[in-house]
Each structure stands twice: as structure tokens, then as C-alpha cells.
């Protein structure tokens with residue numbers, strides 16, 4: 112019998128059974144939710160952000176999942192107080208098995224640097240084997256400064272993008288906590304690669320990113336001030352997540368891996384929803400993936416099927432351990448200066464063409480037109496961009512290599 116692939120990875124002395132973790136967010140705010148995640152087989156969960164002193168931005172949640180463009184967006188969100196999160200950590204650590212890793216996530220908003228260490232230590236005393244620093248939330252001071260609101264606060268993404276203050280925080284917490292520390296950064300601002308490398312040098316046992324970007328959601332142009340949220344009557348910059356942000360998230364993962372080097376432990380997130388989208392994160396350099404939005408929309412119980420598929424995938428591909436696929440692509444993504452563009456052109460199978468006209472008006476193409484209800488194609492004018500293949504609903508165009 113062939114041996115099962117080894118899907119585990121470790122951060123310091125903490126081992127995770129597989130690389131799929133629930134990302135910090137609204138699906139991990141109670142012991143009941145955390146236990147449901149464990150029952151469904153997740154390797155661990157980063158629980159909802161705790162802020163001390165009392166969260167300075169705290170609202171009841173107002174979310175939108177925009178099905179068509181496939182992104183989730185929100186500004187209003189409820190955070191946990193330190194006391195709530197400590198109680199949750201203590202109970203979750205007690206009520207889950209050692210095979211499931213409970214990861215408290217925290218931000219300290221006091222004046223003194225030592226406060227970070229003290230808060231982290233309280234989580235360790237509550238039972239945490241690992242602590243995560245939220246240096247990523249774009250909906251705190253980063254949102255305020257992005258909208259021109261004056262603020263003296265320096266939290267979440269603002270702090271994570273600050274290469275002077277952030278390493279002091281990472282160093283202080285790593286020394287005080289005595290357990291591995293994960294530093295989670297924002298994809299917004301494109302500082303995550305530098306931040307990750309800086310955090311590793313300051314003692315972080317693992318680094319990661321949220322994939323999130325602040326965006327302006329769809330606008331009703333007939334009623335532009337209405338906004339899209341229900342029971343929230345303003346337009347705000349919102350934190351985007353879900354499938355639409357995935358290409359940008361993958362790029363952040365890739366760049367963080369390049370910057371931090373092969374030894375760093377890197378957790379990625381942004382738009383993982385199934386086997387393929389989760390494995391993409393690993394292939395560009397992540398050791399593990401946080402998944403949040405999909406757990407909001409579908410709960411936790413879809414994981415066992417994905418885990419089964421993941422094991423089968425690793426076996427099929429001949430991957431014995433995670434290291435075999437982790438970063439496979441990050442070593443093989445070519446620079447624009449090194450492109451290997453192959454000669455060839457589009458070929459039209461007239462038998463398959465329904466003359467629907469989808470390809471007749473491609474603005475950059477002089478090779479295809481429509482006349483008398485049929486597609487007219489001149490291969491001599493084809494520049495082989497392949498847009499016709501993407502637009503054709505019947506598969507009448509294909510690309511053929513020449514030379």
C-alpha cells in the first residue's frame with residue numbers, strides 16, 4: 112500500500128495536521144463556532160481580533176456578498192475586547208483537542224510597547240500555544256487615513272506598513288510571549304513583502320497576509336449617495352475579500368515568499384474557496400492558507416471533501432509532502448523581460464461557428480469581421496492574441512503553434 116502524503120506543517124514547535132486554517136473573522140468569535148470548525152476537520156483557527164484597550168472602532172456587522180463580481184465587502188465590524196478574547200481562548204483551548212490549533216489574534220492600542228508583550232502573555236497564560244499579531248486590518252486607522260479623517264491611531268494595516276514601529280512590536284511580543292508568533296500583514300499598500308522579511312528578522316516565527324484591499328463597492332449611478340449596504344446609509348471604503356481578490360492575493364504571497372526566502376513559514380489568504388484555489392496559494396509559496404469568506408457563506412462542513420481531494424491530488428501529482436508543492440511556481444514565474452512567446456495563429460473551424468457575432472467586433476483585431484451573417488476570418492492578419500478563443504461560445508477558434 113502506498114503511504115499517505117504528509118500534509119502537515121509546523122510553526123516552531125506547533126504542528127498543524129494540514130495547511131487549511133479558518134482565517135480570523137466573524138466565523139470564529141464563539142466557542143461553539145470554533146468547536147464546529149474542529150469537528151469539520153480544520154487544522155486550526157485564528158480567532159477574531161481582540162483589541163486592547165477597548166476597540167476604538169466597533170460596530171454591529173454590515174456585510175455585502177456581491178455574487179456577480181464575486182467579492183465580499185464590509186466596513187462595519189465588531190471586534191472582541193481583550194477580556195472576551197481571553198475567555199474565548201481559554202475555553203476553546205480547553206474544549207478542543209491538541210490536534211486542533213487555537214490561535215488568538217491581537218492588537219494593542221496603548222501608548223507603551225510593553226503592553227503588546229503583556230497582552231500576548233495573557234493569551235499564553237490562557238492556554239494559547241501560538242499568538243497572531245493583527246498588523247493587517249485595513250478597516251481601522253488605515254481606513255481613516257485613506258478617507259482623510261484625522262487620527263492619531265496607528266493600528267492594523269497602518270502599523271504593519273510602518274517599517275520602524277512594526278519590528279519593535281514583533282520583537283517585543285516574540286520575546287515576551289515565549290511561544291511562536293505569527294505576524295499578519297495587509298496586502299494593501301504593497302508593503303507586505305518587505306514587512307514579512309522585516310518581521311522574520313525581528314523574531315516572527317511565521318508571517319502571513321490578508322489579501323484584503325480597501326475598495327469602493329458598486330455605485331448606483333441614479334442614486335449615487337445611497338451606498339450598497341443595508342442598514343448603513345453611507346458610502347465607505349470597505350475591506351474586500353473572496354474570489355475576486357485572489358489574483359492579487361497570490362501575487363502578494365509570491366512576493367512575500369521571494370522577499371522572506373525559503374525558510375520562512377508563510378500563511379496566505381484571499382479568495383480560497385475550494386481545492387484548486389487553495390492549492391494555488393501553496394503553489395506560489397504559502398505553507399498554509401487562511402480561509403474566511405467561504406466559511407461565512409458556507410460554514411465549515413465542506414472541508415472534509417476538500418481534504419479528501421487534496422490527499423488524492425498530492426498522490427496523483429507524486430507529492431510526498433507539502434514542501435514538494437510549496438513554492439513550485441514561485442521558482443518558475445518568469446519576469447516580463449524573459450517571456451517566451453510562441454509563434455502561431457488562430458484557426459477557425461467553420462463547422463463549429465454559429466455566426467453569433469461574439470468575435471466580430473474585437474477592437475484590437477483586424478483579422479475577424481462579420482459579413483452577410485457569417486464570420487469572415489483572414490489568418491494573414493491574425494496577431495495571435497487569442498481573444499477570439501476566449502469570446503467564442505462554441506469553441507470554433509483554437510490557437511495553433513507554428514514553426
Ligand SMILES: Cc1cc2nc3c(=O)[nH]c(=O)nc-3n(C[C@H](O)[C@H](O)[C@H](O)COP(=O)(O)O)c2cc1C
Pocket residue numbers: 134135136137159160174183185188216245247248295320321322323351352353354380381382383401402403404405
Ligand atoms: C468580515 C471579515 C472580518 C475579518 N476580520 C478579520 C480580523 O478580525 N482579523 C484578521 O486578521 N483578519 C480578518 N479578516 C480577514 C480574513 O481573515 C482573511 O485574511 C481575508 O478576508 C482573505 O481571505 P478570504 O478571501 O478567504 O476571506 C476578516 C475578513 C472578513 C471578510
